[in-house]
Amino acid sequence: MRFLSQTLARVKPSPTIAITGRAQELTAEGRDVITLSAGEPDFDTPEHIREAAKAAIDAGRTRYTAVDGIPELKRAVCEKFARENGLDYEPAQVSIGTGGKQILYNALMATLNPGDEVIIPAPYWVSYPDMVLLAGGTPVIVAASMQDGYRIAPDQLEAAITPRTKWVILNSPSNPSGAGYGADHMRALTEVLMRHPQVWVLTDDIYEHLVFDDFRFVTPAQIEPGLKGRTLTMNGVSKAYAMTGWRIGYGAGPVELIRAMAKLQSQSTSNPCSISQYAALAALTGSQDYIATSRAAFQRRRDLVVAALNACPGISCPVPQGAFYVYPSIRELIGRTSAGGTVIADDEAFATALLNETGVAVVFGAAFGLSPHFRFSYAASDEVLADACARIRRFCEGMR
Numbered sequence: 001m002r003f004l005s006q007t008l009a010r011v012k013p014s015p016t017i018a019i020t021g022r023a024q025e026l027t028a029e030g031r032d033v034i035t036l037s038a039g040e041p042d043f044d045t046p047e048h049i050r051e052a053a054k055a056a057i058d059a060g061r062t063r064y065t066a067v068d069g070i071p072e073l074k075r076a077v078c079e080k081f082a083r084e085n086g087l088d089y090e091p092a093q094v095s096i097g098t099g100g101k102q103i104l105y106n107a108l109m110a111t112l113n114p115g116d117e118v119i120i121p122a123p124y125w126v127s128y129p130d131m132v133l134l135a136g137g138t139p140v141i142v143a144a145s146m147q148d149g150y151r152i153a154p155d156q157l158e159a160a161i162t163p164r165t166k167w168v169i170l171n172s173p174s175n176p177s178g179a180g181y182g183a184d185h186m187r188a189l190t191e192v193l194m195r196h197p198q199v200w201v202l203t204d205d206i207y208e209h210l211v212f213d214d215f216r217f218v219t220p221a222q223i224e225p226g227l228k229g230r231t232l233t234m235n236g237v238s239k240a241y242a243m244t245g246w247r248i249g250y251g252a253g254p255v256e257l258i259r260a261m262a263k264l265q266s267q268s269t270s271n272p273c274s275i276s277q278y279a280a281l282a283a284l285t286g287s288q289d290y291i292a293t294s295r296a297a298f299q300r301r302r303d304l305v306v307a308a309l310n311a312c313p314g315i316s317c318p319v320p321q322g323a324f325y326v327y328p329s330i331r332e333l334i335g336r337t338s339a340g341g342t343v344i345a346d347d348e349a350f351a352t353a354l355l356n357e358t359g360v361a362v363v364f365g366a367a368f369g370l371s372p373h374f375r376f377s378y379a380a381s382d383e384v385l386a387d388a389c390a391r392i393r394r395f396c397e398g399m400r
């Protein structure tokens with residue numbers, strides 16, 4: 001349609017829409033569908049956070065706020081970075097946005113010019129490449145393999161950097177793979193970045209608190225303080241405190257960047273929801289008990305799901321360090337035919353046949369830039385997960 005902008009034409013429609021749409025159709029037909037494509041905790045927001053929001057409403061905190069966040073929340077974010085990450089930021093270096101997503105979007109929109117390259121390791125969160133394209137930049141995809149734990153190697157990063165590289169986006173633990181970069185892996189990447197002063201680091205730490213076993217979360221500016229002056233450390237309350245619908249995320253970085261992001265935000269959303277900002281303040285400053293409870297629940301579910309999927313013929317599922325996703329390989333199933341007669345030509349065919357024949361909705365790997373895999377979100381009850389895994393197993397056993 002000629003009325004629409006050329007900017008929009010650069011962006012692909014969401015590759016997950018087909019699966020979601022089909023899942024909705026099947027549900028409407030009365031089929032028993034299990035949706036494992038969601039990217040959010042299935043728990044309620046903790047009570048003290050909900051109460052803080054109600055109190056904010058009753059206290060009349062219902063008006064516009066400062067563009068990039070109320071001062072109390074900015075201070076709480078600084079305390080969080082000092083307490084949990086050993087990072088020293090001041091409020092002027094902090095931006096509060098409508099979700100971590102708006103922080104990323106603002107940062108890319110505020111900095112990218114045509115021809116600027118942004119390095120994105122694959123498998124990646126679906127929004128990164130499209131945000132880069134919307135901002136007029138060029139995504140440069142660097143594929144990590146399952147054998148390498150879905151982590152890119154330093155020489156891969158080095159090879160992808162050009163004089164036009166503006167940002168590298170790092171996301172640990174990762175959506176969709178759950179892979180985490182521990183201190184050693186992170187240091188290997190920061191050493192490369194220290195040799196390329198034109199490259200800025202956009203680190204998406206949204207799954208920081210969902211880490212398992214003895215994995216210790218680290219963030220680039222903490223590992224290499226020399227990068228802090230060109231790093232935007234992004235985080236948020238969505239995944240850590242089951243607050244996806246409240247839409248509060250934050251980022252910290254050099255003042256000049258933060259000011260540019262605020263300029264953009266002032267002409268788009270004005271400010272993040274006032275009530276949600278008070279809720280986020282309670283999340284960051286109140287009891288942190290929820291974090292340990294949810295971490296234990298997700299670790300138990302991860303173990304259940306990894307064991308069950310590895311028992312499915314043709315599926316190979318590594319053990320992730322964090323988040324609430326697994327990203328198994330279906331390489332051995334490519335070329336086979338399902339009991340319902342679908343040739344599994346690629347991971348999209350696998351996900352479509354799995355949904356049609358068993359009612360389990362997962363997202364195919366091509367959506368995240370690395371095939372042949374699928375993403376399975378285990379943010380669901382143990383019973384639902386066991387049912388889903390049993391259906392996947394029957395589906396795999398029925399392959400010819």
Ligand SMILES: Cc1ncc(COP(=O)(O)O)c(C=O)c1O
Nearest residue numbers: 039099100101125175236238249
């Ligand atoms: C890797 C990653 N980054 C950022 C976000 C956005 O989170 P928020 O709810 O803070 O916008 C998500 C949400 O799914 C995510 O998976």
